[in-house]
Amino acid sequence: MKACPQCRRTYTADISFCPYDGQSLLVASDEEEINEDPLVGRVFIDRYHLTARIGEGGMCTVYRATHVLTRKLWAVKILHAELAAQRRAVKRFQKEAQAASRIDNQNVIHVTDFGTSEEGYVYLVMEYLEGLTLKRAVQTDGPFSMDRILHVSRQIGDALDAAHAQNVIHRDLKPENIMLLPTAEPEREIVKVLDFGIAKVQEDTTDSAPLTAQNMVMGTPQYMSPEQAKGLELDARSDIYSFGIIIYEMLTGKPPFSGGPSKVILNKHANESPPSPRRVRPEISAHVERVVLRSLEKSPLRRPQAASELARELELAVRLAESMTKREKDREKDADRSVPPTAVEDAPRPADPPPPSVKPLDPVVASLVAHGSPGEARPFLLRYLFLLLAVMVVLIVFILLWYLRHR
Numbered sequence: 077m078k079a080c081p082q083c084r085r086t087y088t089a090d091i092s093f094c095p096y097d098g099q100s101l102l103v104a105s106d107e108e109e110i111n112e113d114p115l116v117g118r119v120f121i122d123r124y125h126l127t128a129r130i131g132e133g134g135m136c137t138v139y140r141a142t143h144v145l146t147r148k149l150w151a152v153k154i155l156h157a158e159l160a161a162q163r164r165a166v167k168r169f170q171k172e173a174q175a176a177s178r179i180d181n182q183n184v185i186h187v188t189d190f191g192t193s194e195e196g197y198v199y200l201v202m203e204y205l206e207g208l209t210l211k212r213a214v215q216t217d218g219p220f221s222m223d224r225i226l227h228v229s230r231q232i233g234d235a236l237d238a239a240h241a242q243n244v245i246h247r248d249l250k251p252e253n254i255m256l257l258p259t260a261e262p263e264r265e266i267v268k269v270l271d272f273g274i275a276k277v278q279e280d281t282t283d284s285a286p287l288t289a290q291n292m293v294m295g296t297p298q299y300m301s302p303e304q305a306k307g308l309e310l311d312a313r314s315d316i317y318s319f320g321i322i323i324y325e326m327l328t329g330k331p332p333f334s335g336g337p338s339k340v341i342l343n344k345h346a347n348e349s350p351p352s353p354r355r356v357r358p359e360i361s362a363h364v365e366r367v368v369l370r371s372l373e374k375s376p377l378r379r380p381q382a383a384s385e386l387a388r389e390l391e392l393a394v395r396l397a398e399s400m401t402k403r404e405k406d407r408e409k410d411a412d413r414s415v416p417p418t419a420v421e422d423a424p425r426p427a428d429p430p431p432p433s434v435k436p437l438d439p440v441v442a443s444l445v446a447h448g449s450p451g452e453a454r455p456f457l458l459r460y461l462f463l464l465l466a467v468m469v470v471l472i473v474f475i476l477l478w479y480l481r482h483r
């Protein structure tokens with residue numbers, strides 16, 4: 077048996093990587109390491125039996141839990157014990173719970189409870205999601221199909237619109253914070269946006285500055301907007317930029333700016349144009365590329381102003397590209413059909429207009445070829461009759477002259 081050192085899920089020996097978080101699995105002999113978390117196996121706040129660790133971040137650990145009475149699965153996120161004593165950290169964690177619970181949307185994680193346990197653990201309880209992160213899905217599947225990108229983007233757009241309508245700016249939108257829940261249909265996953273850990277409620281003036289204590293990560297360089305990279309005031313359009321980066325990554329398999337130290341990446345967001353997605357994946361249409369690059373404009377004013385607008389524009393661009401490809405194909409088919417048939421293959425039918433490149437036949441000959449009836453051939457015979465008559469007149473005149481001379 078093998079187990080994932082991060083989420084503690086167990087697998088059979090033939091599996092090497094955890095499909096949920098991509099960690100190399102450890103064999104059962106490394107059990108001490110697998111079970112080192114003292115909270116795993118315990119009943120938390122008298123209700124939640126913590127059965128596995130399913131996520132780990134700079135500030136928190138997420139556990140899968142079973143409610144002892146209902147047996148329903150939940151996810152319990154607990155602030156690291158060493159941070160529980162820091163007032164700012166606790167306040168921020170509380171804000172995460174408040175921000176997420178303000179948004180009632182099927183594509184946003186549903187948070188049901190928040191509090192501090194008797195032993196001093198600060199926690200929040202949320203719906204348990206059986207799926208994998210968007211990060212993991214791109215790593216395993218590579219660039220997504222256009223249909224899947226549209227399907228996922230539509231849902232991210234709805235989630236962000238709902239958050240923005242409640243004045244919540246996520247500020248840490250990235251594929252690790254988006255989960256895909258498989259459905260019966262392949263590539264038709266339900267999307268959930270999670271981790272409002274550094275979200276900001278706009279109307280809230282008591283905490284406008286992000287938490288900047290050491291060892292607390294504020295956003296992720298690869299997905300940060302230029303204004304975030306410069307430490308400026310953010311609004312919803314910063315999330316729209318991060319959303320654009322996510323679409324770019326689904327299209328090409330990687331974000332536009334990656335590799336190198338954080339400072340270099342942030343500088344690129346602030347000052348450099350993203351590389352053309354079509355250079356990475358040539359089959360991307362110019363329309364789709366234009367939409368993605370517009371969402372990555374340095375100036376928030378030049379981006380789509382709502383997340384769902386970006387998703388919609390992307391869909392229109394894809395449909396436009398599809399209809400153009402179809403029209404091109406139809407035109408090619410038409411061109412094939414208009415090639416003049418060879419004499420052996422097929423003689424032109426009477427109703428067929430002559431191909432434009434072929435010189436039209438003499439009307440007389442054409443009428444003969446086409447119809448062949450004696451009536452239609454009359455002008456042709458008349459012409460020869462006149463010629464014969466003229467020759468005879470000339471002959472008679474010539475004979476007459478000869479006769480008069482020799483008389």
Ligand SMILES: Nc1ncnc2c1ncn2[C@@H]1O[C@H](COP(=O)(O)OP(=O)(O)O)[C@@H](O)[C@H]1O
Nearest residue numbers: 130131132133134138151203204205252271273
């Ligand atoms: N409700 C949930 N159900 C299942 N897995 C979850 C849930 N919430 C978080 N996770 C897993 O835990 C990871 C970390 O959770 P997150 O809320 O992003 O914490 P952090 O603030 O530490 O980044 C996620 O990437 C995901 O894999």
Ligand SMILES: [Mg+2]
Nearest residue numbers: 133252253271
């Ligand atoms: Mg996270």
